Amino acid sequence: MSTYIDDQAIIGENVVIGHNCIIEKNVKIGSNVTIGHNVIIYEGSTIEENCQIHDNVVIGKKPMRAKRSILKEQKDFKPAIIGRGSTIGTNAIIYTEAVLGSEVFVADLATIREKVTIGTQTIIGRGVAIENECRIGARCKIETNAYITAFSSIGNDVFVAPCVVTSNDNYMGRTEKRFKEFRGCIIEDGGRVGANATLLPGLKVEKEGVVGAGSVATKQVESEWIVVGTPARKLRKVDAEQLLKS
Template structure:
């Protein structure tokens, strides 16, 4: 093992490292975390943090979760936080100030941009691009080659925190393979963007988006088919 670490690094018990791992200053790696080879962890990162529950939270109390697993060739940017029971596949890039909550999986070669928040119980496929300050709500699923532009907001609570009826009805969004969402769009709870479906910037998605269809507006309506040259199958 070739481990290089900066100042004030805290490494918990039973943490395992692959070859050629570089850790910056003021990093905390919690017990049991598994870190692969050729991993670069920048300053002030926290990996393997156990979630804490607010007293008023509607979520059930969670016992201690399994450790985080970080694949080979991963970069974790400055001041990012990766919670326990997260699985990050090989060659993922997580930029500065990102947060990846518990029970999240991230596929290989995906980019998690600066300030992105991926909430609990999400699945993110491979070769996705989640750009600066987008918000992926809990219980969402993103397929492969998904593009989420800056400032996108996804939601999972139709009741906006009112009435107990909502407690068993939380539902995140689904973006299937090749789906794309433009900057500053909002996706309402439970909506599905099908394969190669595309949402124009600034749109409010209140209905499912059909495969290979471009929607726009507030509420978003079908505008036209996605151009043939823009389809995922036609990319190099």
């Protein structure tokens, strides 16, 4: 097994690179980085110092576009950036134009699409899918198999439990109207969403709002309120001791 490193790649000190890796032109790898086996790092990508990149990771992948896709074709992409001290788990895929802050943890099998930003010390769980053009804040936990739909925004200190589903298509339509109605979900600072909950398109969870496990949230969740059920309705206020300020 052989490893290919382009002559124009910049490799820092104390970098360990496994077998059968491909590191393309103008890739920048900081010092004290460990790269596992079978890793592909596409042209221009940056991995800052003290990162761990596990086996079979792909960084800087360009998106594919189906013939019937509503997304406009794009030819020029900015490089992916992995912030210092971050960990990328086995078989994770980080697309081009994704920007990860420092000390981000991405677990095995996660997918982070193009034009996604992730704040410092955020944890992205196993099998999580974050679609294109999402913003994820700092110190969040997005847990196993959660799905964050395209065009969503998540603030700081947000908790998203396993198997949460967000959505952005109001119509499931067959006409051109649907193209103008895509709206991602918004979860503001300190928001929490329980396991297997579903958020409908464009829904906002205001600061410190909580959506109970298994609920279907169809209306805006007010700040510091807990909502439960299908459709979700107000249950009670969040206990004061559970607020971030406490």
